[in-house]
Amino acid sequence: MERSPLETLIALREQELDLVERRFADAVARETAAEERLNAAQEEILSEQRLASSPTAGDGAVEAFSRWLPSGRQAVVEAQARCREAALDRETVRSALIAARAAMEAVRTLREERKEEERLEGLRKEQNVLDELAVRQFGRT
Template sequence: MERSPLETLIILREQELDLVERSFSEAVARETVAEEKLAAAQTEILNEQRAASSSTADDGAVEAFSRWLPAGRQAVLDARECCREAAMDREAVRAALIAARAAMEAVRTLREEHKEEERQADLRKEQNALDELAVRQFGRS
């Protein structure tokens, strides 16, 4: 049996929705990794600061920390930028996901409406056949 264009469209919409859902999952995963990198960079600064400010730290440790701190801050800034980009990517894919779900729902609704129209047409045919039979059977009396 050949597929109707509507059934073909449903299959295409399902494939599109699957693809966008996978893309959304990947975007969320990238954002999570970016957030973990940011947390790690912030934690590294705190750990280095604690080490440099401990009572057992010598002047060399404090100097090493002050030389390292700009790189540590830059790592935090870079990680924040990655988080920002990942969040924007996630939102873009989220918008595509909402659109794909809406398109899928529209096609499903259209299919249901089409089925209902076919059912109504079948009922009209059945009623017409019954009316014709009644006319034949009782109309001649």
């Protein structure tokens, strides 16, 4: 049996939806990874600060921390930027996902409407046959 254009469209919409769902999952994973890098960079600053401020730390540890701190802060700034980019990417893909789901739902609704129209047409034909039989058999209109 040949596939109807509507069934072909549904298959295409399903493929599109699957692709966008995978892209969304990837975007969420990238965002999660970016947040983890940010947390790690922030935690590294705190850890280094604890070491430098330890009662057993010498002047060298404090000086090393003060020299390292700008690069630690830069790592945090860069991680924050990656988080913002990942969040924007996720929202962009999320919008595409919403559109793909809406398109899929529209096609499914159209298919159901067509099935209902076909069912009603079948009932009308059946009723017409019954009416014609009644006219033939009983002479009524």
